[in-house]
Amino acid sequence: xxxxxxLDSQVPVFEEAPVELRCNYSSSVSVYLFWYVxxxxxxxxxxLKYLSGSxxxxxxxxxxxxxNKSQTSFHLRKPSVHISDTAEYFCAVSSSPQYNxxxxxxxxxxxxxxxx
Amino acid sequence: DGGITQSPKxxxxxxxxxxxxxxxxxxxxxxxxxxxxxxxxxLRLIYYSQIVNDFQKGDIAEGYSVSRExxxxxxxxxxxxxxxxxxxxxxxSSERTNQFFGPGTRLTVL
Numbered sequence: 036x037x038x039x040x041x042l043d044s045q046v047p048v049f050e051e052a053p054v055e056l057r058c059n060y061s062s063s064v065s066v067y068l069f070w071y072v073x074x075x076x077x078x079x080x081x082x083l084k085y086l087s088g089s090x091x092x093x094x095x096x097x098x099x100x101x102x103n104k105s106q107t108s109f110h111l112r113k114p115s116v117h118i119s120d121t122a123e124y125f126c127a128v129s130s131s132p133q134y135n136x137x138x139x140x141x142x143x144x145x146x147x148x149x150x151x
Numbered sequence: 152d153g154g155i156t157q158s159p160k161x162x163x164x165x166x167x168x169x170x171x172x173x174x175x176x177x178x179x180x181x182x183x184x185x186x187x188x189x190x191x192x193x194l195r196l197i198y199y200s201q202i203v204n205d206f207q208k209g210d211i212a213e214g215y216s217v218s219r220e221x222x223x224x225x226x227x228x229x230x231x232x233x234x235x236x237x238x239x240x241x242x243x244s245s246e247r248t249n250q251f252f253g254p255g256t257r258l259t260v261l
Contacts, residue, residue: 044191067248078155078241078252079194086248125193129248138184138209139250141193 037062037128041142049150050118056111056145058126067129068109069139070100074122082124085109096120121149153178155253157242162258164229164236172227172256174242183225184250187211188239197240200225229258236260 042057060066067086071079083094090102100111109126123146127139155176164170176183182201186194196209200219214233219225225244229236237260242253 069250071252076239076255076257078254079243080252081249084248138196138199139194141186141195143191143193 037066037140039126039128039140039142041126041145043145044143045146045148047148047150048116051115053114054112054116054120054147056124056126056147058109058111058142060107060109060126060128062107062128068100068102069127069129070094070098070109070111071125071127072096072122073125073144079125082111116147116149118149118151120147122147155242155244155251157240157253157256159256160254162256164258164260166260167231169228169230170258172229172240172242172258174225174227174253176223176225176242176244176251176253178244178246178251179222180244180246180251181222182245183219184243184245185209185215185217185225185227186241186243188241188255194241197227 038061040059048054069084070082072082073079082098083092085092085102093099098113102109123144125144126142158173184199185197188194195211197215198209198217200206203222206217206219216228240256243250
């Protein structure tokens with residue numbers, strides 16, 4: 036069975052500072068990894084995903100993540116955050132990458148709060 | 152515009168009542184999902200459907216029911232057997248590795 040751990044429930048940061056949101060996963064098989072963003076009272080929007088190939092994945096809004104198989108991590112980074120990046124961020128792993136069904140297992144989320 | 156719609160946005164229910172949350176997609180996706188979101192717990196899978204007329208229980212299916220009579224529709228019924236139904240409910244659909252989410256329905260039990 037897969038599981039996802041987001042190590043920080045809240046991350047406060049000042050505008051234009053860099054940020055890293057941490058995500059670790061456990062799985063006995065190959066996985067697909069995802070980061071989603073959720074703004075208040077809205078659905079989730081895909082930021083980026085790792086399926087295979089290059090371990091450095093670039094996404095929307097200037098975010099990127101690096102897949103580290105040996106450390107079973109998929110940390111999300113942004114070199115300079117904006118006020119508009121304030122949101123909840125979810126890391127997720129796909130439990131059935133070889134099938135047509137894409138059941139996702141989510142972490143508990145990290146609240147990114149950007150201050151002016 | 153292609154996407155997923157959920158209605159209503161806010162729903163209030165008295166204890167003991169069944170309520171149905173609507174989810175419609177025009178993305179032509181075979182797979183659809185229902186998640187429940189509670190503060191500090193992330194998203195938990197309630198039910199999912201890979202194809203019309205077929206669905207499977209997720210991790211927290213007790214007290215919920217679904218149907219999948221049409222490809223574009225996957226309604227969720229919260230029954231009186233669900234002891235703590237107040238939550239934010241998200242519907243999603245997927246094609247391969249791309250999962251798309253609706254805007255959600257916030258259910259409050261009075």
